[in-house]
Amino acid sequence: MSKKHRKEHHEEHADESWLIPYADLMTLLLALFLVLYAMSAADAQKFEQMSAAFSSAFNSTGGGSNILDHDSAVPLEQSSKTPKTTDNMEIEAAKERAKDLQAQKEQEQLEQLQAQLNEYMKKNGLSDQLSTKLNHSELRITIKDSALFDSGHATLKEESEKVAETIGSMLKPYKGYQIIIRGHTDNVPIKNSRFASNWDLSSARALNFMKVVLERSQLNPKHFQAVGMGEYHPIVSNDNAEGRAQNRRVEVTIVRKYSNHTKTLTTPAN
Structure with missing residues (x-):
């Protein structure tokens, strides 16, 4: 009788040991979904906070290895970014190489143009009136005002129009460059019926020279600027007649x- 009673008592309590692995499985699934969610989120700081919170909770149960201890999300993110970074670097490097080649071609063009100008000056005995200088930012042609204008005037002398025409014809093959024509004076004040100041005189000289260049060469006017600089950018002192003569120029x-990509410069001046 007692044995039967004990048996019936044992059958009343079903085996519940399956609940432990079931609960562990549910916990792991919950953790997995949370990790997947955190990995898809843009805010890495929130993921780290969530990971720390769950790590603390899981470690306190002593339930074996914690999947949040593994930082596989970080390498995955890095691996996805690495190819893009490499591609961007290669693209930028290719762009830089292309610009270097273009700069080299430009350097060769400007050196050729400078050589043509120097040869023209030499053949026509203008080396004391014109000079050229090539540097990292520009090719500059400097023309003394006495080679172009009468004193106090802004109309090109008839024999000097040939200079403007020649410069224009030499510029024709080199399209796309910005051309700036600047007029400069000395510091001696001018005031006559035509010009109220050196600003007016220098501006008129630059503009008239530019007009002749454009008329004779048929170059695109949108690439040209004429600027009057007045007396405010001398290249030497205005204390003597020789210095003032050098400062009067176009x-x-x-x-x-x-x-920015020019590596080899030539700066001879004639």
Whole structure:
């Protein structure tokens, strides 16, 4: 009788040991979904906070290895970014190489143009009136005002129009460059019926020279600027007649397009 009673008592309590692995499985699934969610989120800081919280909770149960201890999410993110970073670097490097080649071609063009100008000056005995200078930002042609204008006037002398025409024809093959023509005076004040100041005189000289260049060469006017600089950018002192004569000038500047990529410079002046 007692044995039967004990048996019936044992059957009333079903085996519940399956609940432990079931609960562990549910916990792991919950953790997995949370990790997947955290990995898809843009805010890495929130993921780290969530990971720390769950790590603390799981470790306190002593329930074996904690999947949040593994930092596989970080390498995955890095591996996804690495190819993009490499591609971007290669693209940028290719762009830099292309610009270097263009700068090299530009350097060769400006050196050729400078050589043509120097040869023209030499053949026509103008080396004391014109000079050229090539540097990292521009090719500059400097023309003394006495080679172009009568004193106090802004109309090109008839024999000097040939200079403007020649410069224009030499510029024709080199399209796309910005051309800036600047007029400069000395510091002696001028005031006559035509010009109220050196600003007016220098501006008129630059503009008139530019007009002749454009008329004779048929170059695109949108690439040209005429600027009056007045007396405020001397290249030497105005204390004597020789210095003032050098400061009275017209400058034709061909502006480089790839000045930051120029590595080899030539700066002879004639």
